[in-house]
Amino acid sequence: MNVTQHRQQLTALHNKGYFNYGGQGPLPEAALEAIFNSYRHIQNLGPFSHGVGDWVAQELQATREVIAAEVQVPSSSITLTENVSMGCNIALWGIPWKAGDHILLSDCEHPGIIAAAQEIGRRFGVSLSTCPVLETLNEGNPVEAIASRVQPNTKLVIISHLLWNTGQVLPQKEIVEQVRSQNPDTQILVDAAQSVGSLPLNLTDDGVDFYAFTGHKWWCGPEGLGGLYVRPEALETLNPTYIGWRGILTTTTAQPKGWKADSRRYEVATSAYPLLAGLREAISFHQSWGTAQQRYDQICKLSAILWDKLGQVPQVHRLRTTPPESGLVSFQLESGQHEQLVSALEAENLMVRTILNPNCVRACVHYFTEVGEIEGLVEAIGHFCKLTV
Incomplete structure (x- = not known):
């Protein structure tokens, strides 16, 4: 399917140039219809009935299996959540903290994750420190910047696979x-807000312990549905914090009998179940165009075009000095008039x-972005710069 045909399903793109995939992707028509x-x-069926109960169980499992295939892990290791922050909080609050433990974060993490880590530090007497990943965007080694700051008491390292502010891909x-x-x-806890649906992934091979993601950004699924991968070896040490009927086993007398054996133990209770079909359709939409690697290659090709054309605007400073390795392209104006x-x-x-950190503007391209859109964006940026000299 060519890009023009493919884009017909994305009505949000009609008559506009959309470059905010890192915030939220447009929902394909097939996904909207499925919801x-x-x-x-x-x-x-009847909103509360045996028929609906059986249907919900099938929908949940089918969605876990589709997600698991995309990130190359067992479906039993996938917890369905509302968003990235929820997945990160499940991991953060489920770890058995004690006073004197240490959390190491990169200096490029999202404020929501930083705030959660700070609250853990306050409640449990856990120390926090950051490592300078931002300065490795164009030179330096992010692996060394992180690993060299691991201490004997470091219980958790928090990183992002694809940095939300600069577009840098860390060698996970x-x-x-x-x-x-x-x-x-x-x-290792990974904020995967920008990487799932954007990068080709094999989480089993990478060996991360916790990988929190959402369906509403690069997968272009409905907002309110995401997930958390928990490495099987980490399952027994991560305690459920948010607790409800979806995560527990019950006896014939409806008494709790312990947690479910797999990552379902971290799921809670009633959700907007129709979103499940919407996310599966969105993932299928992408698969109909090409493999994860093909989509990523096209994203990089288009982001390189955007990066190159931005370099032709004298008043624009690109954060990266070399072509991007993701669909996120960040830049600054000499005038500083970003808002x-x-x-x-x-x-x-x-x-x-x-x-805000670093102070810049971020434009995102997807594999179905058209070159004409990129040219129109850069032309408009150039025009704005001339008017504000």
């Missing part, structure tokens, strides 16, 4: 290996966003 049909199916497998060589007991640029572009139906 509506699922809601209708529930009503036809090498980081895991080097961290464990420093301290075999240290676990004004975003507002001006949106008035022309061109959607980008600002980032």
Whole structure:
């Protein structure tokens, strides 16, 4: 299927230049229809009935299996959540902390994750420190920057696979290996907000302990549905914190009998189940165009075009000095008028966003972005720069 045909399913792209996939992707029509049909199916069966209960169980398992195949892990290792933050919180609060433990974060983590780690430090007497990953964007070794700061008491390292602010892809497998060589007991939590649906993944091979992701960004699924991968070896040491009927075993007298044997133990209770079909359809939409590797290659090809054309605007400073390795392209204006640029572009139906650290503008391209869109965006940025000299 060519890109023009493919894009017909994405009505959100009609008559606009969309470059905010790192915030939320557009929902394919087939996914929207699947969600509506699922809601209708529930009503036809009877909203609370044996029929709906059996259907929900099948939907949950089918979705775990589709996700697991995409990231190359057993379906039993997938917990279905609402979003990345929920997945990270399951891991963060399920670890048995004690006073004197240490958390190491990169200096490029999202404020939501930083806040959760800080609260753990406050409640349990856990120390926090950061490692300078941001400065390795163009030179330096992020693996060394992280591994060299692992301490004997480091219980958890928190990183992002694909940095949300600069678009840098961290060598995840090498980081895991080097961290464990420093301290075999240290676990690794990955914020995968930007990597799932964007990078080709093999989490089993990479060896991370916890990998939290969402379906609504690069997978272009519905907001409110994501997941957490828990490495099987980490399962027994991670305690459920949010607890409900979906995660527990019960006896014939409805008394709790312990946790489910796999990662379902971290799921809680009633969710918006029709979203499950929507996410599966969104993933199928991408698979119909090409493999994960083919999609990633196209993303890199298009982001290189955007990066190159931005370099032709004198008032623009690109954060990367070499072509991007992801679909995120961040840049700064000599004038510093980033918020004004975003507002001006949106008035022309061109959607980008600002980032606070580092202070910049971020534009995202997907594999179905058209070169004409990129040219239109850069032309509008150049025009804005000329007006604000």
